[in-house]
Each structure stands twice: as C-alpha cells, then as structure tokens.
Amino acid sequence: MSETTTTTNNNIPVHAVAEISVDPNFTTAFLTVSAPQNGGLDITMDKIKAAINEKNISFGIFEDSLQSVVDDRRYDENICIARWKPPVDGIDGEVKYHFDKSTVIAPTEDEHGTVDYKNLGLVKNTLTGTVIADISMPTEGEPGKDICGKVVRQHIGVPARVTIGKGTALTEDGTQIIASVDGNLCFANGAFCVNEELLIKGDVDVASGNIDFIGNVIIKGNVSEGYSVTSKKNITINGTATGATLTADGDITIKNGIFNSEVVCKGNIRMGFCENSNVKCDNNVEAQSFVGGEVYAGKEIMATGKGVMMGGKYTALENIEAATFGSEGYAKTVITVGNNAVLTEEKDELVRKNEVLEDKFDQLGKILTTLTELAKAGKLSPEREQMKVEAMKSRFQIQGEMKRNQLRITEIDRTLEMKQNLSVSCRKEFLPGVLIRINSFVYTVNVAQSRSRACIGPEGIVFMPL
Numbered sequence: 001m002s003e004t005t006t007t008t009n010n011n012i013p014v015h016a017v018a019e020i021s022v023d024p025n026f027t028t029a030f031l032t033v034s035a036p037q038n039g040g041l042d043i044t045m046d047k048i049k050a051a052i053n054e055k056n057i058s059f060g061i062f063e064d065s066l067q068s069v070v071d072d073r074r075y076d077e078n079i080c081i082a083r084w085k086p087p088v089d090g091i092d093g094e095v096k097y098h099f100d101k102s103t104v105i106a107p108t109e110d111e112h113g114t115v116d117y118k119n120l121g122l123v124k125n126t127l128t129g130t131v132i133a134d135i136s137m138p139t140e141g142e143p144g145k146d147i148c149g150k151v152v153r154q155h156i157g158v159p160a161r162v163t164i165g166k167g168t169a170l171t172e173d174g175t176q177i178i179a180s181v182d183g184n185l186c187f188a189n190g191a192f193c194v195n196e197e198l199l200i201k202g203d204v205d206v207a208s209g210n211i212d213f214i215g216n217v218i219i220k221g222n223v224s225e226g227y228s229v230t231s232k233k234n235i236t237i238n239g240t241a242t243g244a245t246l247t248a249d250g251d252i253t254i255k256n257g258i259f260n261s262e263v264v265c266k267g268n269i270r271m272g273f274c275e276n277s278n279v280k281c282d283n284n285v286e287a288q289s290f291v292g293g294e295v296y297a298g299k300e301i302m303a304t305g306k307g308v309m310m311g312g313k314y315t316a317l318e319n320i321e322a323a324t325f326g327s328e329g330y331a332k333t334v335i336t337v338g339n340n341a342v343l344t345e346e347k348d349e350l351v352r353k354n355e356v357l358e359d360k361f362d363q364l365g366k367i368l369t370t371l372t373e374l375a376k377a378g379k380l381s382p383e384r385e386q387m388k389v390e391a392m393k394s395r396f397q398i399q400g401e402m403k404r405n406q407l408r409i410t411e412i413d414r415t416l417e418m419k420q421n422l423s424v425s426c427r428k429e430f431l432p433g434v435l436i437r438i439n440s441f442v443y444t445v446n447v448a449q450s451r452s453r454a455c456i457g458p459e460g461i462v463f464m465p466l
Helices: 002-010 045-054 063-072 340-376 382-416
Strands: 017-022 028-034 079-083 094-097 131-136 168-170 176-179 183-188 191-195 197-200 211-213 216-219 228-231 235-237 240-242 245-248 252-259 262-265 269-275 278-281 285-291 294-297 301-310 312-316 319-325 333-337 423-430 434-438 441-444 449-456 461-465
Touching: 017 045, 028 045, 028 063, 045 063, 063 079, 168 191, 183 197, 197 211, 211 216, 216 228, 228 235, 235 245, 245 252, 252 262, 269 278, 285 294, 285 312, 301 312, 301 333, 312 319, 319 333, 333 423, 340 382, 423 434, 434 449, 441 461
Parallel strands: 197 216, 211 228, 216 235, 228 245, 235 252, 240 252, 245 262, 252 269, 262 278, 269 285, 278 294, 285 301, 294 312, 301 319, 312 333, 319 423, 333 434
Antiparallel strands: 017 028, 028 079, 094 131, 131 176, 168 176, 183 191, 423 449, 434 441, 449 461
16 A cells, blocks of 8 residues: 555656745845656746745846746756845045155255255245145945845945145135145144245254245244255344355345355345355345445445444445444455446346347248248248247247346436435444445545545545534
C-alpha cells in the first residue's frame, strides 16, 4: 500500500513556481523559478507579474530579464529583476583659498639660486579686486526611489561657511572673496584680512627684512643700517633711520631723525634731524637741524626749532628758512633757491623729446595715409591691416606723451617766472662760509649777517631785515 501511494505521488505534475526575495531596504529584488516536474507547466509572464505585484514591486523592474526567464526557461537561477534608483546627495559648498593661511618669514631665492636674506616675505601686497578665494555653491542633488516606488530623500548640500575679514568683500554672486582695498594680506581670527597699514612693532632689521608695501608703513622702532623701507603711501618712523634707504610716494615722518641715509619722497618730509644724508623730496622738507649731506626740495626746506643748517648742499625750488646758516668752523654750506639750471635742463630735455616724438608722429601719419589709400583700393593685405592698427595705436600713445610733456614745460615756465618771490630767510645769523645761490645770482657770506632775508635785488642778491 505504501509503495503504491509513493509511485502515484511521483507521477503528479508539478508546475513551475516563481519566488521573489526582496532585501530589507527595498533596493533590489531577485527572482528564482523552480523547474516544472512530471509534465508540469512552464513559467509564464503572468505568473511572474503576479509574484511581483504580490511583493508590491513597481519600480526599476528589468523587463528584459523577466522575458529571458520565460523565453529561455531559466530555472533554479537567482536573477536580479529590479533595482532601486539611489538618491544623489548634494555637494556641500566649499571655500578654496588661493593663499597660504600661515605667514612664513624666510629668505627669498631668485631664479638663479641667489638667496636674499633681507627680503623675508613679511608683506603680501594685495590690490583691490584680487581674488582671495573661490566659493563653490552647494547642490541639491536628486531624490531616489526604491523598488516599491517610494521616494528616498537625498542629503541636500549645505552652504560653505564663509567669514569675511576686514578689507575683503564677497562678490555679488557670492562665488568669490576679493580684496576691497589695497594692502597687506594676512590671516587672522579665522579670516583673511587686507590691512591698509603695515605696523612694525619693533625695528626694521634682520627679523623683519626689507619692507616694500603698497600702503602706509608705521614703524614703532628704528630702521637699521643696510635695510630699506618702501611705501606707495606714507612712512612713519618713531625712532631713527641709520644707514637706511627710505622711499615713499606719499609723506615721510621720522620723529627722531636720520643718519647717513638715502631718502626719496614724492610728498613732504618731516624729521627731528638730518645728518650726512641724501634727501630728495618733491614738496617740503622740514627738520630741526640739517648737518652735512645733500637735500633737495621741490618746494621749501625749513629748519624749525633750533633751526641749524650747516655743512652740505641744500636746494629748494621755492624758499629756504633756518635760524642759523653755516657754523663758526666755516663749514662749507651751499644754499640754492630757485635752481634755474635744474628746471631749465629738464625743460630742454622735454623739448628735445617732443621734437623727436613729433617727427615720429608725422612719419606714422604718412604711413597711415598710404595704408588708408590701399584699403580704399581693396589692396590691403592682412599683414598691412595689422600694421595700420599698430600705427594708429602708436600715434595715439605718442600724442598723449607729447601732451604730458607740454604740460610739464608750461609748469616749469611758470616756476621760472617766480624769481622775485624767492628768498633765504635767516631768523638768527648767516655765518661766514655760506654760499647762497638764488637763480643765476651767487653770493658768498664773508661777514656774518643777522636776522635777515636774502633775496634778489636790482643788482643781485641783497639782505633785507626780517
């Protein structure tokens, strides 16, 4: 009886059955179809679809894979038939700086391998508009969807954390940090800053190296021998400059004074004393005492306070004033006011330059005329068209330079006409050994002159009482 039953069961047809497994996160689904037995029915697409619907799978179905199971009788295989669409996370905003946050003070090396131990890179000159950092904007990304059709949220990018320091600004579109002023770039308190003033708390020496700055320079200490300070604006030194080189496009103030130094200034100079130094200033030079050296001022030289001016050469295009000129030791002191020679030489050079420029201007005009005629006739090659453009550009530049030269010539002529207003004023005494030049007139002091003003009279230099 038992054997008969077993035999009968083995002959019962068993149809193919589709079984689907889904991972816990509903990201993938796998299909396994059992093979039919004893003449059972093969799998059909309807049976597979019914199994899929039973698992609530509605997204990411691989229709081709399903069809291949039916067509190719792929039984007893574990086949992936659906996969989710993963979310695409947004990207966080990021700040990419173009400068090193740390300040490294070290000697610089040129392309030839020569090391300069006085240029230590303390200053990072930065112009308005310089890009300090680029800022990438965050992205939202895209949501995903699991195999049951449920939306899977993505991580949305967050904006970069941006700190705007002093002297910097954010562009309108928020994609860059730029310098909003000219100055020294540094990183402090978590942000880049551009300082319009450079403060040196101690001396300019081996610790700081030479200073070359686009803005104001303030030095609390001294400038040591062999070191230089250059500024596109003003220089202020609380101490002394000894054997130093100072250059400023603005004013220079030295509260103590200078020894054996070179000074070039486009503004005004004020200092406590000036000894054995070469000074060139476009405007006024003021100190309590001048001893030795050579001083040139585009306007006035004034010895204030004790007002000593002895030894050396002093030239001003307008006036010179001091309490005492010269010394009891007959130190040679040359005082020159209204230096016609300097201005006349400059004027003559400008006239010569304009003559040369005018000749070039005319030559270029002739070239342009010829090229214009060729262009009208349709015979102008690309090379000659470029030549025409360059000639027009050069002619425009020459015209501008000639105009600037002529303005300076006119300014010099006005200055040369001011002969009668020039003077050397002495609040106390002119001592013997002082040579006075006012324009083309020369006078050597042989007998002391008290409280007087040297100026031009009908016959030459005369002394008028103050």
